[in-house]
Amino acid sequence: MKIAFDFDGTLSLGWHLNPVVAAILDAAIRAGHECCVITSRDPSHELPHWFLQWEVDRVPVVEFLQKHKIAMPIHYTKHQPKFQTMRRLGVYRLYDNDIAEVESARRDGLQAVLVDGLSVGVGRCRVCREDWSLVGTHGGVSCGLCGSGIA
Numbered sequence: 001m002k003i004a005f006d007f008d009g010t011l012s013l014g015w016h017l018n019p020v021v022a023a024i025l026d027a028a029i030r031a032g033h034e035c036c037v038i039t040s041r042d043p044s045h046e047l048p049h050w051f052l053q054w055e056v057d058r059v060p061v062v063e064f065l066q067k068h069k070i071a072m073p074i075h076y077t078k079h080q081p082k083f084q085t086m087r088r089l090g091v092y093r094l095y096d097n098d099i100a101e102v103e104s105a106r107r108d109g110l111q112a113v114l115v116d117g118l119s120v121g122v123g124r125c126r127v128c129r130e131d132w133s134l135v136g137t138h139g140g141v142s143c144g145l146c147g148s149g150i151a
Contacts, residue, residue, distance in 0.1 A: 006096035
């Protein structure tokens with residue numbers, strides 16, 4: 001299955017890799033899932049001259065992935081809702097820290113997990129039977145791989 005990760009504030013915490021999301025990404029890759037980044041950014045805003053003129057502290061997506069040795073495709077939505085890109089790519093689930101993106105994906109019948117960055121440990125999911133890092137979300141604790149709620 002295809003799993004997508006938002007970039008700003010989800011996968012990336014500045015130049016640091018979010019450890020909770022990194023554990024989910026690692027588990028997804030080990031389980032054989034195809035992973036990608038879906039970001040609301042505009043690809044023209046990734047060019048060096050744009051950074052120098054508008055936002056010198058912004059972390060470029062490609063450089064971040066290279067620094068952390070993460071090889072996965074990047075899809076830019078140009079500030080359009082991510083559910084459209086998810087549908088086009090056949091993405092099964094999105095991990096995002098933006099409640100508006102999560103809610104719009106869910107309204108469109110897609111799976112989306114709101115990540116608030118709280119790791120609550122490692123466990124075995126009773127649904128998918130995978131060992132991975134559980135993720136704290138605004139709605140409780142859920143499986144970082146299959147998204148099922150953990151009691």
